[in-house]
Amino acid sequence: MQANGTGGQEPEPQMSCRNGESSSSVAGAVHSNGLMPSANNGLPSSTESPEPDSGVKKKKRLSQSDEDVIRLIGQHLHGLGLNQTVDLLMQESGCRLEHPAATKFRNHVMEGEWEKAESDLNELKALMHSPSAVVRMKFLLLQQKYLEYLEDGKVLEALQVLRAELTPLKYNTERIHILSGYLMCSNSDDLRAKAEWEGKGTASRSKLLDKLQTYLPPSVMLPPRRLQTLLRQAVELQRDRCLYHNTKLDSGLDSVSLLIDHVCSRKQFPCYTQQILTEHCNEVWFCKFSNDGTKLASGSKDTTVIIWQVDPDTHLLKQLKTLEGHAYGVSYLAWSPDDTYLIACGPDDCSELWLWNVQTGELRTKMSQSHEDSLTSVAWNPDGKRFVTGGQRGQFYQCDLDGNLLDSWEGVRVQCLWCLNDGRTVLASDTHQRIRGYNFEDLTDRNIVQEDHPVMSFTVSKNGRLALLNVATQGVHLWDLQDRVLVRKYQGVTQGFYTIHSCFGGYNEDFIASGSEDHKVYIWHKRSELPIAELTGHTRTVNCVSWNPALPGLMASASDDGTIRVWGPAPFLDSQEPEGLTECYSMDS
Secondary structure: OOOOOOOOOOOOOOOOOOOOOOOOOOEOOEOOOOOOOOOOOOOOOOOOOOOOOOOOOOOOOOOHHHHHHHHHHHHHHHHOOOHHHHHHHHHHHOOOOOOHHHHHHHHHHHHOOHHHHHHHHHHHHOOOOOOOHHHHHHHHHHHHHHHHHHHOOOHHHHHHHHHHHHHHHOOOHHHHHHHHHHHHOOOHHHHHHHHOOOOOOHHHHHHHHHHHHOOOOOOOOOOOOHHHHHHHHHHHHHHHHOOOOOOOOOOOOOOOOOOOOOOOOHHHOOOEEEEEEOOOOOOEEEEEEOOOOOEEEEEEOOOEEEEEEEOOOOOOEEEEEEEEOOOOOOOEEEEOOOOOEEEEEOOOOOOOEEEEEOOOOEEEEEEOOOOOOOOOEEEEOOOOOEEEEEOOOOOEEEEEOOOOEEEEOOOOOEEEEEEOOOOOEEEEEEOOOEEEEEEOOOOEEEEEEEOOOOEEEEEEOOOOOEEEEEEOOOEEEEEEOOOOEEEEEEOOOOOOOOOOEOEEEOHHHOEEEEOOOOOOEEEEEOOOOOOOEEEOOOOOOEEEEEEOOOOOOOEEEEEOOOOEEEEEOOOOOOOOOOOOEOOOOOOOO
């Protein structure tokens, strides 16, 4: 195929390769590959047609995907400034990097020749899928022209652009009003600050060109940095499919090797016992990391709450203080949003709620409305000034920090509570095997989740979209609260009628962990029903698992065996598989 012309004839919209044909035609000063001409180092063009009787084999035609790859490589090399290399690549392959009209347009934009760039739009219009996009492109060009005039102090010329060129487009009038305000800027620094603009030059014109390219078909001009975009997408997809990926996704490519596929080792995952905390002298019913991840609170049948400090360097825990006096034992704990306070609840026969100041170790409030109450669950309002509490005997209260009753809801036998981020909605699981949403402001309620078996506990993701339920005799279920649908049932865990608390965890809450009555801790990738790890070591039921919200590689579990196990990555990457880690399954199993 021949190269598309740019003269009086209408150019073809599709790019083409000229394999096996001459590539000597040049549009003006522009090379046939779409770049400015450069020396050929005395090398003959490899695309020249062989003599008929030379016996040289004609080159094989390139497929469309081969042409695309060559253009992507050419664009990347051009961005590195290797223009002579690009010339040779395009000559040998017979391909063209971009349409000559697009190259002229690029050069005129980068040189600030705005009238010529506007004229180029007329040629490009015939190649575009949406002719109306020309108006948007022209608006962007004129906006840059206007700002550059202002920076140069050419106020009258800028005003002329605003009145005679931008305004008649009748496009984005709101932006035109903003642009007119820049006429009042006292100097160029003031203009750049208010317009959030880099100023006249290569940087701002390159950004402008990136925006303009989005309106052109890739057959005419490739999208900016297209090869880097594709490679970044490939890396992100590999990370997304990695079972054990548990770190922040770096959007750049500098931190990864493109020569190998991404894979995280199981040894980098919190599958290994780092510590066994034995300070409690009876069953440990609950544990929870603080919101900032610096502390862990644990509650036990031994009537104490222990606050543990997380070492920021070693991630080891040490006992910070003990809060005593809970005659019924401590079965549930809730940190206030700022981690200043900690509320402790007891088992079914406990009518008291304790609100501790964690920083001072002082008891701020000991609340009890009636000796017949059962206050077994609690949740903080996002404002940190109110909380809700309740139990299975029909109590459901909203209180302030001093334990004063603000509101109550009659007839709700509460199993577990959670306050959503909207500050109004309280989710409560009850004895009717459901989770309902309650609004204490307008006294409305609605059904959100309906299970066929008792909901023993539940927790909600940070974004408020997903709920993780431990369901009696069924195990761990994931629900979408917005769509009110059951998303997934996770396999492996043994869940009877004990109250077991599971959790979201890992970076971006990609993982789920739960205790089990078979003495194990189970970990799943959120998208996989089969566990990716089963952690052994506890000798009785594991009641609660908490994943550190600030340290994705740190997790704690509390058990009836009286211990808290702290889990982390392998101490040494070349270590053997330790005791405490059983078979892990593939997400694709």
